[in-house]
Amino acid sequence: MTELPPIDWSGLEAAETVSLDTECSGLFADDGARVACVALAWEGGSLALPFDQGRLDKLSNGNQLERSLGEYNPNRSSFEWDLLCSVLREKRIVMHNAKYDLHMMAAGTRHFEGVDLSNQVIWDTMLASRVLEPRESAGLDACGARHGLGGKLGADEVAGWLKKNRLPKGRYDLVPWESVEPYVKADAELTYQLWRVQKGGEGAETSQDELSRQFDLCRTLFRIERRGIAYDGLESIKCAEAMLRKADEIEASMPFKCDITAAKKYFFETAGLPPDRVTDKGAPSLDREQVRDWVAAGIKWAEEYQIVSRARKAVSMWYQGYPDKMGADGRLRTSYNQGTVVSGRLSSERVNLQAVPKADKIQKGITPVRKLLRAKEGCGLWSLDMSQAELRVAAQYSGCTLMLERLADGVDFHALTTIDVLGVSPDDPDFKLKRDIGKQATFSSIFGIGGESFQKLLAKQGDVHLGLDECEQIVKAWRNTYPEIRWAYYKAQNRAERDGYVRILPGTEYERKSWLGPRDWPHTGWNRMVQGSLAAFVCMWLVAVDQDWPDTIVQTVHDSIVLELPVNEGDRIANEIAADGARRATEIFGLTMKVDVDRYI
DNA sequence: AAGTGTTGCGCC
DNA sequence: AAAGGGCGCAACACTT
Numbered sequence: 001m002t003e004l005p006p007i008d009w010s011g012l013e014a015a016e017t018v019s020l021d022t023e024c025s026g027l028f029a030d031d032g033a034r035v036a037c038v039a040l041a042w043e044g045g046s047l048a049l050p051f052d053q054g055r056l057d058k059l060s061n062g063n064q065l066e067r068s069l070g071e072y073n074p075n076r077s078s079f080e081w082d083l084l085c086s087v088l089r090e091k092r093i094v095m096h097n098a099k100y101d102l103h104m105m106a107a108g109t110r111h112f113e114g115v116d117l118s119n120q121v122i123w124d125t126m127l128a129s130r131v132l133e134p135r136e137s138a139g140l141d142a143c144g145a146r147h148g149l150g151g152k153l154g155a156d157e158v159a160g161w162l163k164k165n166r167l168p169k170g171r172y173d174l175v176p177w178e179s180v181e182p183y184v185k186a187d188a189e190l191t192y193q194l195w196r197v198q199k200g201g202e203g204a205e206t207s208q209d210e211l212s213r214q215f216d217l218c219r220t221l222f223r224i225e226r227r228g229i230a231y232d233g234l235e236s237i238k239c240a241e242a243m244l245r246k247a248d249e250i251e252a253s254m255p256f257k258c259d260i261t262a263a264k265k266y267f268f269e270t271a272g273l274p275p276d277r278v279t280d281k282g283a284p285s286l287d288r289e290q291v292r293d294w295v296a297a298g299i300k301w302a303e304e305y306q307i308v309s310r311a312r313k314a315v316s317m318w319y320q321g322y323p324d325k326m327g328a329d330g331r332l333r334t335s336y337n338q339g340t341v342v343s344g345r346l347s348s349e350r351v352n353l354q355a356v357p358k359a360d361k362i363q364k365g366i367t368p369v370r371k372l373l374r375a376k377e378g379c380g381l382w383s384l385d386m387s388q389a390e391l392r393v394a395a396q397y398s399g400c401t402l403m404l405e406r407l408a409d410g411v412d413f414h415a416l417t418t419i420d421v422l423g424v425s426p427d428d429p430d431f432k433l434k435r436d437i438g439k440q441a442t443f444s445s446i447f448g449i450g451g452e453s454f455q456k457l458l459a460k461q462g463d464v465h466l467g468l469d470e471c472e473q474i475v476k477a478w479r480n481t482y483p484e485i486r487w488a489y490y491k492a493q494n495r496a497e498r499d500g501y502v503r504i505l506p507g508t509e510y511e512r513k514s515w516l517g518p519r520d521w522p523h524t525g526w527n528r529m530v531q532g533s534l535a536a537f538v539c540m541w542l543v544a545v546d547q548d549w550p551d552t553i554v555q556t557v558h559d560s561i562v563l564e565l566p567v568n569e570g571d572r573i574a575n576e577i578a579a580d581g582a583r584r585a586t587e588i589f590g591l592t593m594k595v596d597v598d599r600y601i
Numbered sequence: 602a603a604g605t606g607t608t609g610c611g612c613c
Numbered sequence: 614a615a616a617g618g619g620c621g622c623a624a625c626a627c628t629t
Binding site for chain 2 (some may be wrong): 618619620621622623624625626627628629
Binding site for chain 3 (some may be wrong): 155259260261298313316321337340341342343345346347348349350352354355443444445447448449450454455456489521523524526527528530531535557
């Protein structure tokens with residue numbers, strides 16, 4: 001065994017601010033991803049250290065591959081890892097996409113315990129690039145090239161090595177250290193230089209508040225993600241098994257397998273049924289609505305197919321899909337994307353906790369997925385929802401007087417709208433159903449739906465079938481009832497066309513521009529303004545709650561926050577947080593905003 | 602076998 | 614001229 005040269009820590013120890021980049025074995029700690037190496041750069045120096053790099057014993061066929069590591073093992077010891085962690089705990093740290101490296105550093109290597117560096121992050125060059133140059137690519141390579149710092153180094157070599165050795169694309173941890181070292185080092189150096197350029201540029205000063213908000217949100221999201229949300233995996237799997245057993249039983253009696261290909265073949269070809277709709281590409285469409293109509297018409301095997309296909313989908317997406325992704329501590333961890341959604345909303349991936357199905361989407365007799373969420377010992381879950389948030393903001397930004405009036409306390413907005421728009425009396429025996437249609441008309445019409453799309457929406461989502469004339473009539477009546485919405489829609493569209501952007505949180509100290517790209521239709525400007533302003537508010541609200549009530553947020557879904565709170569004080573705390581949120585929203589939007597509190601578990 | 606695009610559908 | 618908007622995941626079709 002060749003002795004490794006000693007590490008010269010002096011440069012790192014002397015540095016005030018360092019950039020950090022890791023290479024790891026995957027994307028998410030709960031999928032087993034761990035740090036393989038760490039690179040750091042500072043003023044006038046850099047250092048790259050492998051800790052679990054090129055160790056091919058990670059693979060099942062490790063024998064042969066372990067040999068390729070040779071006699072020389074470049075990886076550093078736990079002592080050196082610990083020393084690195086303790087040095088980093090004292091530094092100001094800059095990263096490109098900090099949330100990822102924070103998670104990885106917190107997860108550690110396969111053998112060494114991680115460290116939480118979230119309080120050390122002072123800058124994220126990726127988030128900064130989205131603030132400072134919102135219409136440019138935020139990738140490190142592209143940012144470097146734009147600012148004359150050179151592109152990434154050695155990326156092709158690393159990717160090429162994996163390809164040549166027939167190894168998975170993202171497994172940089174398997175690549176020999178001599179190939180990875182220049183690559184990871186160059187990334188850390190590039191990140192450092194990019195920070196220098198960004199903070200010294202003229203935009204940094206004018207955008208300082210927005211930059212801070214983005215960095216704060218990143219830190220908050222990191223904490224929410226790390227906390228995760230408890231899930232009853234055992235019960236979930238029990239439901240999955242029951243559903244699959246039943247599905248298999250039904251399928252066994254059928255003349256075709258319940259995959260979509262076989263079903264299309266059976267219904268459209270063997271049975272010769274004509275499709276009600278075709279896809280954009282002209283293929284016959286076998287969607288939920290088609291199956292539902294066939295079931296209603298008594299078509300043979302339609303109901304069986306409906307039951308089996310829905311059950312299998314629910315199993316793979318949730319009842320088995322979620323347990324497969326749970327961490328060792330029984331919690332589900334999503335990853336929020338910050339700055340990727342055009343409107344400024346967050347998106348959520350891996351476990352998409354922003355699309356957990358509601359109870360009405362689950363077949364009878366099976367515990368709904370939301371009922372399988374859990375809280376840690378002694379705690380419960382509370383959900384805080386901004387009440388009719390989009391409607392309120394749309395009313396305010398458009399100055400729609402009737403809408404504002406009807407959003408007052410104690411008024412049934414949807415009932416009054418239904419009376420106007422559908423021309424019905426509240427005594428109508430079908431008023432409940434009609435109110436649902438009126439409600440749907442509102443949520444669709446605030447962003448300008450047309451009659452045809454409204455008709456399709458009602459049919460698909462509500463199994464409500466109205467004629468095109470009637471749908472056009474409803475949309476027209478809605479626009480006449482709340483004309484200011486239409487005016488605001490056109491105004492935003494014109495501004496988007498003329499200026500290329502719309503204003504987010506207009507007239508507040510938080511105002512910023514939301515740019516529409518060449519592929520974004522100007523007519524989406526009004527939606528962008530309303531949705532984007534709400535998103536901007538919720539992002540600030542999340543940070544505030546995380547600061548004032550630390551370690552409580554476990555989830556967020558566009559206009560709601562889920563909190564894990566002690567059972568005995570939860571009601572009081574949840575209502576306190578809701579009142580604070582409502583106060584903040586009311587101040588920012590300039591009309592009364594409400595936050596509803598709901599106990600989950 | 603792995604990548605890309607399409608369809609359908611979950612959420613707000 | 615008219616157009617609801619915004620996402621991510623699973624299954625499948627098709628290509629490389």
